[in-house]
Amino acid sequence: MQISIRNFTKTFDATTVIDDMNLTIRDGEMLALLGPSGCGKSTTLFTISGIHRMDKGQLMFGDRDVSGLPSQKRNVGVVFQNYALYPHMNVFENIAFPLTVRKDAKADIDREVRAIAALTHISELLERRPGQLSGGQQQRVALARALVRKPDVLLLDEPLANLDAKLRLEMRSEIRRIQLETGITAVLVTHDQVEAMSMCDRIAIMKKGEIVQIDTPADMYSNPRTSFVAGFLGNPPISFLSGIAMENAFSVAPIKLRVPLVPQEGIADGTQLKLGVRPEHFGPEGDIAVEGRIAFAETQGRENLYDVALADGSVLRSIQPAGRNWALGDTVRWHIDSKSVFVFTDDGQRL
Amino acid sequence: MTRNFATWPIILLLTVLSLPLFIMYLFLLVDTFSNTPPGSLLPNEFTLEHWRFLIDPTITGDIWKPTLTTFLFAASMMVIVVSVSATAGYALSRLALPFRRFVLSGIMVMHAFPSVTLIIGVFLVLQFAGLYNSLIGVILVKASLMLPFGIWIMKGFYDAVPWEIEMAGVQDGASRFTVWRRIILPQVKPGLLSLALFAFIDGWSEYMLPRILAPSSDFEVLSMYLNTVSDPNSSTYNFNIFKSVGLFYTLPVLALFVLFQNRLMNIFGGGTKG
């Protein structure tokens, strides 16, 4: 079901946390709300669920206005960060709870619970208490409980934050698989860009209560609209150089760097600019030479990471396949791939 | 449990310190079942005569009626304290009530207030309400004196229940009341149980309030009964019978304590969060 948020404003004791937000989640898609801590991701999520009320604005499930409805009447499934399973009930009772509240027939409950348990691969755990489950299993139970009512939308608040690295990888694909199999509309809150990129159809990047950009992971990565977005996606992160516009080029005079601004002609000379260079676009290959010294080197097995300090003190990150290794302190003459760089104005807008 | 120090010195110390108490109780127990010749320390014959009062009302008066009254007194007080604390504690912990802070600090002050100082006020209220000299009046007063403690303890237990569990229940479609009854209440069961025990024991051992607030009524609780038996000027005075009645009076408390001592300790583990 399509979810739309229109002109949403939320205020907590005089501080406005979300100001006039508009967001549409398409039917059947999984959308990530990605952003730094405190930007209002959970607030948005809990507003969709009905735990928070909107101060202004409208929330539509399909063409039904649910803004005024309490949580109980919204048919929303929520998975909380700590799973929030009911400790005194076993797994079966946990999953059945939403159905018993609805007073479904016993046989129906049994059938539904077993079906959803099969989908989430926990059929053999139904007799256990939550305390006797591993983190990943608890996560599956929480998912099953959220899905058993066939909600209009599934909301996940940092569902993987409490898992260790390996389980996180596993549950990442599991959640995605379950979402695809049920075809449910889902919103995933996370501050981990890898999670957002790997699990979701689209990503909405938030900053201080505003949505800065909403796009598919690939588009967002290759076409960031602001330097904030460019800096948020990608690991290792993008590096920025400060310079000025000079004769249709981005120029850093002290190190004689000139990157032509091909499509963006007509910028007044002397305008302050920022150049964003992703680590994979800086290395031995490329077209614009920069000289520097290796200030940091890290081996990651398949790849090596380098920080190259330029003469004026700024730093460019690079990621290179293992094989040819450079050592700390080496002087290198590497190149920037000028077709793949991003140019931003001083306040972060992409040119 | 990790053992980073030896436990036997502590156990030894505790044993030595509690030995006098233990010996006293042992003597008390032995004395109620035996006769000791004057001047001797050790008993010389086994007898059940000191327990005759259980079946023979002529000795010290009927003991079963005060026992029943005491039981009723303690049980009603327990019901009132537990049900009010269970609901009020939840409200104070979770609901956005007006004057919440004020109520909380009020409860704290009441908790710290010595109840004797309230007696005159309580007396006037009871007089006014027509409950002076009645069992119900005493129960109400005793229960309300315990309520600040009970509410505070239960609030602590509710505070320890994660907020998400409650929200998950609401999200699953349950009303706030259903969530409270089916999800939250089971989480605070240890608190309820220990509060119930405390309330019962407190009610069982109450002496002062019935004396003051119902001095001329026709009911008698066990503590008052014991007081009568212990009067050395009475014609039926018998020190060994007094001991037996005393033991009889203590037994339920001892039994409850032995059965539930682990649960009772809960109240200090779970109720510490303010």
Ligand SMILES: Nc1ncnc2c1ncn2[C@@H]1O[C@H](COP(=O)(O)OP(=O)(O)OP(=O)(O)O)[C@@H](O)[C@H]1O
């Ligand atoms: N109940 C509340 N009362 C007052 N302020 C709140 C409340 N809930 C959230 N806030 C504030 O609103 C802002 C956004 O909070 P929110 O929980 O939505 O952040 P978030 O993006 O989920 O962050 P995180 O990644 O740390 O969970 C924060 O500044 C927070 O302090």
Ligand SMILES: [Mg+2]
């Ligand atoms: Mg959050």
